[in-house]
Amino acid sequence: MLDIKAVRQDPDAIAQALAKRGYSFDVAQFTALDARRKQADVESQALLAERKSASKQIGALIGQGMSVDDAKAQVNETLEKIAAQLEERTAQARTVQAELEELLLSMPNVPAEEVPEGLSEEDNQEVSRWGDPAAFDFEVKDHVALGEALGEMDFETAGKITGSRFNVMYGDLARLHRALIQFMLNLHTTEHGYREIYVPYIVNRDSLRGTGQLPKFEEDLFKLEGEEGYYLIPTAEVPVTNVARDRIFEDAELGEEGVRFACHTPCFRSEAGSYGRDTRGIIRQHQFEKVELVQMVRPSQSDAALEALTGHAETVLQLLGLAYRKIILCGGDIGFSARKTYDLEVWLPAQDTYREISSCSNFGDYQARRMQARWRNPQTGKPELLHTLNGSGLAVGRTLVAIMENYQQADGSIAVPEVLRQYMGGSEAIGG
Known part of the structure; x- marks a missing residue:
């Protein structure tokens, strides 16, 4: 939520800043x-x-x-x-x-000055690329054809159990999915300084309001029946960030780099408004897994924290040997609560394009003001709002898709990236 004092002081300046994201104040x-x-x-x-x-x-x-x-x-x-x-x-x-x-x-966050002008994803700007797209001397298959040929990806059964936009995985493919989760959590907790956290997968309205999903985006959520006002989480961002709600951190609790949490959860999204998009496979599902990175930092550390967090997500892609590009989102494409966002887009051979696999955002004090998440400034002795950040480190299903398509072999088998083999009993490939 924006600071009402700032809005009162110069509402025209706020209107001009919000116009950058196509919002009319x-x-x-x-x-x-x-x-x-x-x-x-x-x-x-x-x-x-x-x-x-x-x-x-x-x-x-x-x-x-x-x-x-x-x-x-x-x-x-x-x-x-x-x-x-x-x-x-x-x-x-x-x-x-x-x-x-x-x-x-109902008002979105004010974009940072360096956020590019533009009203759609067409106006996003590429920052950098890493790796070369995989080259093949045979006709590539998409992840659906690969998974079904292995007999380990089953959309028909998922449809019978639940409905569309769900999937069932078996055997080595399910194990590879699990290996990715373990690899990501281990990397972020042992190398990047995150503390692993386990949270509820069901949250109340106050939690969703605190991170900005409510009241504006209720149609995107799965609401549970009953009078309690419970919802399935759309991302671990919601419960993890709300750990700081109505709390004052002492400066010592923040350490040198703020509070860092890494969390694996399933995510549940209605995908309202996306019907007709990515209907094939597991690119856009109602239920999927993510390893989420959340940081709560002093305002002075905010900008550097976004660069560091994005770099942590990039490290996952680099260790997996997956080519990707880094994009800074324009004003019209950043999320409601974000002031600045980088997207990481991984190369998918079957689509012959880059697709989003991680979105890393700095929210400034926007979420913290809604949640009253604060720290005590030792110089003044007074509580001040924290800055919050989060990003996927990474979306597990999309990472699985990227591995299947980039590591596919002519006989239909899928090579296992070296960093994952210790989680796969030493297996170098699945299928074939």
């Missing part, structure tokens, strides 16, 4: 709402002063010759009128404040 609406709130507050304060003054009038009325009972009755009548007016003004102030908060909750 209604300055007149905000100004009118804020004026109503201010007026209700002024009137409430005036009534409180009037009530205080009226309470002192009993003695004066008695001094003017009025009986004690009559003086009390007159003052009580005045106080009742003031109380009714005060209740009305207070209710008005609450209503306007709620409208202001709802407006702020």
Whole structure:
């Protein structure tokens, strides 16, 4: 959530900044709402002063010759009128404040200055490339054809069990999927300084509101039936980041590089609005796995933290020998809560293109303000908002797709990348 003080100070500047992402901020609406709130507050304060003054009038009325009972009755009548007016003004102030908060909750984050102009993914800018796309002397197959030929990827059974956009995996392919999770977690916890964390896969509305999925993106979520307001997590970002909700970290708790968590979870997304896209295979599923990287840092460390986090995700691709490119997203393509985002896109031979496999974002204090996630600045002794970041390190299913397609061999087998063989009992290939 944006700082309301900053919005009040220069709403036109906020509107101009948000226009970079194609968002139209209604300055007149905000100004009118804020004026109503201010007026209700002024009137409430005036009534409180009037009530205080009226309470002192009993003695004066008695001094003017009025009986004690009559003086009390007159003052009580005045106080009742003031109380009714005060209740009305207070209710008005609450209503306007709620409208202001709802407006702020619906507003996206302000993009960083270095975020490129543009309104769609066509305007994203390539930052760098690593590795050469795999070359083959035979006709390449996509991951679906490879998996089905191995008898280890089964969409028909998944459809019977649940429906479309789910899959079943067997044998070595399921083991390779698990190997990727173990490899990623081990890498991030032993080499990159993340602390592994296990979290619930079901969260409440407050958690989703804290990271920015609610109220705007409810249609993208799987909501559980019942009055509790529970949802399946769309990403580990939600429960892991909410570890810091309503909490003040002491400076020593942040260490030199802030708090770092690595978390493996399933993710559940309705994929609303994506029907017709990536219907073949496991590129876009309702249920998939990710190893998520989350950082909570001092504001001064925020920019460097994004570069480091993105580099940690890149290391996974490099160790797996998968060619990829790094993209900085334009204003119109960054996520609702993000101020700056890098996408990593891996090369998929069967599609003859690069496809997103990780999205790494800096949210500044946007999420922290919604969650009241703070740290105590030792220089001032006062709590200040943290900066939060996260990124996929990596999306497991898409990494599996990339390995299957880039490591496929002419006989239909799939070579196992060297770094994964220790998790595969030493196997150098599956199938064939």
